[in-house]
Amino acid sequence: MDPRIVRTQPIPGQKPGTSGLRKKVRTFEQTGYLENFVQSVFDTQPELSGGALVIGGDGRYYNRDAIQTIVRMAAANGVRQVLIGRGGILSTPAASCLIRKYGTQGGLVLSASHNPGGPNGDFGIKFNVSNGGPAPENVTEAIYARTLTIERYLTLEAPPIDLEQLGTQRLGPLQIEILDPVADYADLMESLFDFDAIRYLFDSGLFRMRFDAMHAVTGPYAIEILERRLGAEPGTVINGEPKEDFGGGHPDPNLTHAPELVAMTRGADALDFAAASDGDGDRNMILGKGFFVTPSDSLAVLAANAHHTPGYRNGIVGLARSMPTSRAADRVAEQLGVECYETPTGWKFFGNLLDDGRITLCGEESFGTGSSHVREKDGLWAVLFWLNLLAVHQQSVEHIVRNHWQRFGRNYYARHDYEGVDAEAAERLIDDLRGRLPGLAGTTLGGREVAFADDFAYTDPVDGSTSAHQGLRIGFADEARIVYRLSGTGTEGATLRVYIESFEGDPARHDLETETALAPLVAIAREFAQIEARLGRVAPDVVT
């Protein structure tokens, strides 16, 4: 089984975005497309030769084909061992868990996260480094540079490996281990949270919850952890069977894309608790009875209550949030006397802070929360964290959040997405806005005084690397804020994201509808960026 050298040529556009290379399945199916990218990983990461690699994905269409291709290429490139989840399944946080637990040199995670799947949907591939986290920018840049000069890839002729059979197989010198995708991850969760207390909560019969796996990767994980290990009633996990096309749905856990679950938290028969995760299991949505927890608030609440859980009983050393995430977490950090770091969007920026022991928890407004336990955001982890708090406090979700607002104040928050807009028009909108920011501080917009306005740039405090142009910020003297940036995960046109936040310290004003509270700022944000005139959109496509 000698390696075969296949001639190829560079394919433009293989630059990883916020979270890996994401394209239409049809693009990935082009001759050499996946191979070029994978070979570029092997060519730029020499430690993989003779090393070990975790491989798995969210089970979407093309997952299995991609794994077969990658395994043959790994063998031809001298990889010693690959660890693969049975059926090719690994949630993104479980992949991170395995890389860390088995000390591999990295992993290839196959997912386009919350983007729809199927032959006409999206696919994606992401290289994670040996700390278990997404490759930092210098690594993704090197991989991309390689895709522009590549001339050959290495593979071998071999029959497909058996992805269903647990245990060891060989492909020439390559040792292939098919692992239970759930067990190691479930053990890790059990080590962090008070499973006895949560089991007691379920046993009481007074507490009803549903977890919506959205026919994506978390089904098997949630069934094992919630129903088997914690004794939640059968049927607690809904849409628990992973499907290649996610049942035709859009596996994005938010109020727009999980309406069925949201409905279950309302009305006479409302659940006490409901949660959902996305395609690859790294996002989470938390709902109480008739109550939605904003992801930015969720991070702040978890941080303020971390010491109530076994895994974080000694408290947290520091916090981090992505720049567009609301500043609710900053207030908690301040009271706890710890640092709160502000990073660009994307989990890769948390890696150094976690590795260096500067932070324990981190999160993003985009339904992402996580901690030092792995190097990815982690949907089920957040759900278990909330369950642990509900068991300890014996209070409703709403009560816990309202108490939090009383103590720290409330950050009203919303994100408005304008999807599939003309890419050039969106770029121009951002460029023109950028040019108008200098000189804005000290003036007023819609009667509000601007305190600062800038193009966010980040210097990593651990390795000194810099990342410029990470979003435009306009901060007001009353602590309100507007942020504009373009999405780095889409596969069609551009998506403009507008993030709007205001702060309310007075508990008497904590009951407003978010829409009402933010209406004046939304108007400022739309007018200042001339969204309607430039993009031809009168309203956002999705509000979260």
Ligand code: VG1
């Ligand atoms: C989006 C979110 C970002 C998140 C990223 C990956 O990126 O805004 O916070 O880290 O998706 O999440 P963008 O560039 O489209 O705004 V996932 O669940 O797709 O791995």
Ligand code: CO
């Ligand atoms: Co995801």
